Amino acid sequence: MTPPVALTVAGSDSGAGAGIQADLKVFAALRVYGTSVLTAITAQNTRAVRAVSPVSAEMVTEQLTAVVEDLPPLAVKTGMLGGSAVAEAVAQAARDGLLPNLVVDPVLVSTSGHRLGAADAVARLLPYALVATPNRAEASALLGWPVRTPDEMAEAARQLADRGTRYVVVTGGDADAAGTGSEPENAVDALWTGTGVRLLRGPWVPTRNTHGTGCSFSAAIAARLALGDEVPEAVTFAKEYVNRALRGSRRWELGGGHGPLDHHGWSGGDETVDLTGPSGERWGV
Numbered sequence: 001m002t003p004p005v006a007l008t009v010a011g012s013d014s015g016a017g018a019g020i021q022a023d024l025k026v027f028a029a030l031r032v033y034g035t036s037v038l039t040a041i042t043a044q045n046t047r048a049v050r051a052v053s054p055v056s057a058e059m060v061t062e063q064l065t066a067v068v069e070d071l072p073p074l075a076v077k078t079g080m081l082g083g084s085a086v087a088e089a090v091a092q093a094a095r096d097g098l099l100p101n102l103v104v105d106p107v108l109v110s111t112s113g114h115r116l117g118a119a120d121a122v123a124r125l126l127p128y129a130l131v132a133t134p135n136r137a138e139a140s141a142l143l144g145w146p147v148r149t150p151d152e153m154a155e156a157a158r159q160l161a162d163r164g165t166r167y168v169v170v171t172g173g174d175a176d177a178a179g180t181g182s183e184p185e186n187a188v189d190a191l192w193t194g195t196g197v198r199l200l201r202g203p204w205v206p207t208r209n210t211h212g213t214g215c216s217f218s219a220a221i222a223a224r225l226a227l228g229d230e231v232p233e234a235v236t237f238a239k240e241y242v243n244r245a246l247r248g249s250r251r252w253e254l255g256g257g258h259g260p261l262d263h264h265g266w267s268g269g270d271e272t273v274d275l276t277g278p279s280g281e282r283w284g285v
């Protein structure tokens with residue numbers, strides 16, 4: 001059967017744990033044909049982002065039109081956009097109706113702490129997003145107040161939806177944001193569904209290998225939307241997928257910093273990776 005197409009508009013991570021490379025791995029793992037528009041090249045590994053070379057807004061538009069004319073996507077995600085000119089080029093494509101089922105991951109800072117985007121640039125895309133997936137730090141930067149507790153995450157999700165995004169998931173992978181100094185029992189995300197907030201809980205995975213969790217989460221949401229899931233199902237699936245990928249690479253020793261995830265379920269042991277359609281089995285989180 002011909003696979004559905006998904007598109008990622010994001011930056012390249014030479015270490016391949018995040019960015020375009022992570023997104024394409026997630027798409028492949030979830031049996032979606034992945035296409036890609038590069039917004040920037042980063043010289044990056046598990047330890048740090050060493051250099052960033054932006055792609056021009058014109059070249060982003062060229063890539064976008066080349067892809068959508070020939071391989072129209074059923075869902076699209078955006079990651080690192082860099083500056084406002086690229087964000088505006090992507091917003092224009094959204095206004096032109098070229099970016100269906102748009103998932104916006106407002107990438108502002110890498111796991112290693114490097115600045116990759118600006119809140120005002122990302123904010124331009126929010127009115128066109130079906131789903132936005134800020135972490136607590138990104139939600140705080142977009143809203144201008146500190147988002148820490150689950151109650152604050154729920155309120156932040158609701159307030160961000162006022163910017164025009166239908167569904168907002170504020171993710172809680174940045175454990176220290178709550179300032180407790182200890183790792184939580186659960187990784188809690190807050191999903192605004194349009195009518196209320198659902199708190200999504202998954203077991204906290206104690207690991208240093210968290211490079212690209214946010215990219216992988218938003219890519220998995222886009223993949224499941226391309227496969228026909230409704231948003232709440234796609235988000236739940238993505239949370240389970242990332243949780244399993246984190247568990248899989250928990251003890252991997254790749255690089256000296258924050259290592260990548262087990263996108264393909266290689267370390268799944270005897271837990272069979274089930275990647276069938278929307279009605280298929282779910283991984284128990």
Ligand SMILES: Nc1ncnc2c1ncn2[C@@H]1O[C@H](COP(=O)(O)OP(=O)(O)OP(=O)(O)O)[C@@H](O)[C@H]1O
Pocket residue numbers: 018109110111134135136171172173174187188189202203204205206207210211212213214215217239242243246
């Ligand atoms: N250690 C962990 N254990 C369990 N779940 C986690 C862990 N870290 C992140 N997650 C989950 O991963 C998903 C992505 O959220 P996260 O907050 O990590 O994104 P992010 O901070 O944008 O990632 P990135 O650092 O790549 O930008 C969420 O569902 C979150 O709950």
Ligand SMILES: Cc1ncc(CO)c(N)n1
Pocket residue numbers: 010011012013018019020042044079080107109110111116211212214215
């Ligand atoms: C290119 C790129 N996009 C996103 C992230 C977020 O982790 C990263 N580290 N690098």
